[in-house]
Amino acid sequence: MCVIVAATFFACQKDVQPTIAPSKKPQLNDSDVLIDTKTTYQQIESFMASDAWMPNIVGTYWDENTKSAIAELLFSKEVANGTPKGIGLSGWRFLLGGGSFNQGSNSGIALVDRRSESFMDPQTGAIDWTKQKGQLYFLDKAKTYGVDQFVMFSNSPPIPMTKNGRAYSSSGASSNLRDDQYDDFADYMTSVATHLRDAHGVNINYISPINEPQYNWDGAGQEGSGWQNTESFKLIEELDRSIRAKNLTTKILFGESAAYNYLYEDADKDGRANVLNNFFREGSSLNIGKFPSVAKVVAAHSYWLDGNWNVLNSTRERVQQQVSQAGLKLYQTEWSMLGDQFSPNEFIGFEQASYMDIALYLSKVIHTDLAVANAASWSFWTSMDLERWSHKNRFYLIRLRPTAGDYGDVLAGGTYEATKTLWVLGNYSLFIRPGYTRVKMELNGQGESYFGSGYLSPDQKTFIAVYTNKSSEAKQIQVDPGLGTPKSIMSYTTSETANLREQSVANLQTAISLAGKSVVTVKYVY
Structure with missing residues (x-):
């Protein structure tokens, strides 16, 4: 068996010597890395986070210096004197709220920081474009920093359109949207997209009208609604009509x-799952692929099936196969570290875990979603929140x-802290830019504790490798x-003691150090 250190092809012909390999194989302390830039996979379109729920409060009630500094951390691509100012998110998810924040304590949602504001008044149904002010602040900041992919998503229809007058549901597995409001809800979403385009210069690339329909959302913890597949189809049909009527480019x-x-x-969600077969199969009565406004993309969340290395890989292999067979791209649109299904052999447990331990698990999920499931976009759930x-x-x-502490009044202002999850996401988002293509990259000895992936820029002048x-x-x-x-090789390390710390690598013959419990991005510029 022949091994080449990072060759652009794999060859084991007896009489052919790879021209780029060193004349003598270097004595490495650990694994070789094999790269084949001619074998390509998906094109990366964006790395995102969402503005649910605290950004509306921060952007509305907190001081300018604080919220401006937070925006820089999320969106800036600048590296000044070896220190990145932010993680350069290339996409942003804008929550079209149902209106529980407008209702206040009458919303039935106990925590103010779990309520969402709406442009539509819950009582009168009148539109007020001064609402969602804080979200608009961060939306405008994202655009200013050069973000160019925006998703507007909805967890609940506006309260005046719901069956129970609430932004959470009491309709069980069915939609909380009133039967006579499907066309009105669709028109409302496209009206908001039109307003954001005309008043803020933000083109909403995608409208995502339904969130996690497999759950009933009948608790009062946050906004949400279940949806039967037949109900989803009806709304998509109306939304397609409304988009085309307003000549929007939105998908x-x-x-x-x-x-x-x-x-x-279907699992245990009869009538609300098997998305690919029901909604994207030619001949299905619920096929939404026939509607011109529907993107050839399917969105899913990376929760729950992430408890250990084997599950991470096997489920994402199946996702890749199923999505590819349907002729679609995959967007991973939500993940945070939910549940307690994590293997004790791979994760130390929440009580003992450090902030870096949690960030390392984040990297493991990002890696498998990109390198196994072939996700073209990857999104963290909440960009900012309280710690409780x-x-x-x-x-x-x-x-x-x-100001008054973690359980204090969130409307009274406060402070912020960039944490290890931010910087580890930055190991990917700051360097793997829209249009970069994932290429074949194999690590000898790759497994749960050591893995990596490689990405090539469209002009083939920048190569990015991310190692964990x-x-x-x-x-x-x-x-x-x-x-x-x-021309240059730079490494960027996030560890217990470093946040995307920049270090120059002298040349191709120089060994690159991957510190223990770290994520390291290596950037080659040609």
Whole structure:
């Protein structure tokens, strides 16, 4: 068996020597890395986070210096004196709220930071474009920093259109949208998209009208509604009509499945799952692929099927096969570290876990979603939130602290902290830009504790490799992507003691250090 250190092809012919390999194989402390830039996979379109729920409060009630600094952390692509100012998100998810925030304590949702504001008045149905002010602040900031992919998503129809006058449901497995409001809800969504385009210069690339329809959302913890597949089809039909009537370029992003398996099986959600077969199969009575406004993309969330390395890989292999057979692209549109299904052999447990341990698990999910499921877009759930109930950084990128403490009044202002989840996501989002293509990259000895993936820019002048070393021991690698002699090689390390720390690598013969419990991005510029 012949092994080439990062060759652009794999060859074991006895009489042929790979021209880019060193004359003598380097003595590496650990694994070789094999790269084949001619074998390509999906094109990456975006890395995202959402503005549910605290961004509306921060953008409305907190001081300008604080919210501006938070926006820089999320959207800036600048690296100043070796220190990145932010993680350069290339996409942003804008929540079209149902109106529980407008209702206040009468909403039935106890926590103010779990309520969503709406442009539509819950009592009169009148439109007020001054609402969702804080979300609009971050939407405008995203555009200013160069973000160019925007998804507007809905968890609940506006309250005046719901059956129970609430933004959470009491209709069980069926939609909380009134039967006579399907066309009105569709027109409302396209009116908001038109307003954001005309008043804010933001083109909404996708409208995602239904979120996690497999759940009933009958608790009062946050906004939501179940949807039967037949109800989803009816809304998509109306939304397609409304988009075309207003000559919008916006596409419909469908799915937002609560877990990957709902894409290809019914499980215990009869009438609300098997998304690919029901909605994208030619001949199905619910086929939405026939509507011109429906994107050839299916969206799903990466929750629950993430408890260990084997499950991460096997489920995502099946997702890739099923989505590919349907002729679609996959967007992973929500993940945070929910549940307690994580293997004790692979995760130390929430009580003992450090913030970096949680961020390393985030990297493991991103990696398998990109390198196994072939996701073209990847999104974290909440961009910023409070830390309560010992959750640590499981549910946010940026930690918010109200002035009176974690359980204090969120409307009274506060401070923020960039955490390890932010910077680990930045190991991907800041460097793998829209249009980059994933290429074949194999690590000798790759597994749960050590893995990586590679990406090539459209002009083939930049190569990005992202490595995760979950073990406590440092690794030394020497890698040549086989694209010639680079003008520069820079590494960016996130670990317990570093946040995307930049370091110059002298040349292709220089060993690159992957610190214990770290994520390292290596950027080759040609």
